[in-house]
Amino acid sequence: MPDLEKLLQRLIENHVKFVIVGGYAAIAHGVTLTTFDVDVCSPLDFENLEKIHTAMTGLRPYHHETPQKIPFLMPDDFKRNLRNLYLHTDLGQIDFLGEILGVGDYANVFKQSLIAELPFGQTRILDCAALLKAKEATARPKDLLAAQMLRAILEGSSGSKPKIP
Secondary structure, eight states, X not given: OOOHHHHHHHHHHTTOOOEEEHHHHHHHTTOOOOOSEEEEEOOOSHHHHHHHHHHTTTSOOEETTSTTOOBOOOXXXXXXXXXXXXXXXXXXXXXXXXXXXXTEEHHHHXXXXXXXXXXXXXXXXXXXXXXXXXXXXXXXXXXXXXXXXXXXXXXXXXXXXXXXX
C-alpha cells in the first residue's frame, strides 16, 4: 500500500520545490475518487533534482516509465533537461511534472496554488479552478470525471481550504 504522505513529507523536509497537482490535489479539494500515486509540478533544474534525489534516498527509486526499472541516479555531471520524472519508490509512485497541460510551467502552476497545512509541514496545492482546467485539458475519462466533481465543488464553494488526505 502506498504511503503518499511520507513521500510528500520527504519532499518538504528536503526543501524540494513542488506543487501538488493531479488526483491527490483533486481529493484534497473534495473529489471522491481514489489515487495510488502523487503528481507534483516541480522545476526539474539541477538544484531541485539534487533535492529530489536526496529525498528519495533509501526508497529504491526507479524510473517507472521504462521496462528495465532503471534506478534514479544523479551523476555529478548531470546536465540533461528533463521535462518529467516518473519514479516508483518503496513508498509508492510519484511523478514530477515540469508543466501541467492547461495551466503551464512550474512558475504558472505556483501562481495558481494555495498553501496547504500538513501534519508534517506546509506545502502548496494547485487551486481548484486551475486543477479543473488541467483535468479538462488532459481529457482522459478519469480526469473528465474528476473535472465534473471539481466544477460542482467550485459552484458550491464557500472559500473553504483544501483537506489533504
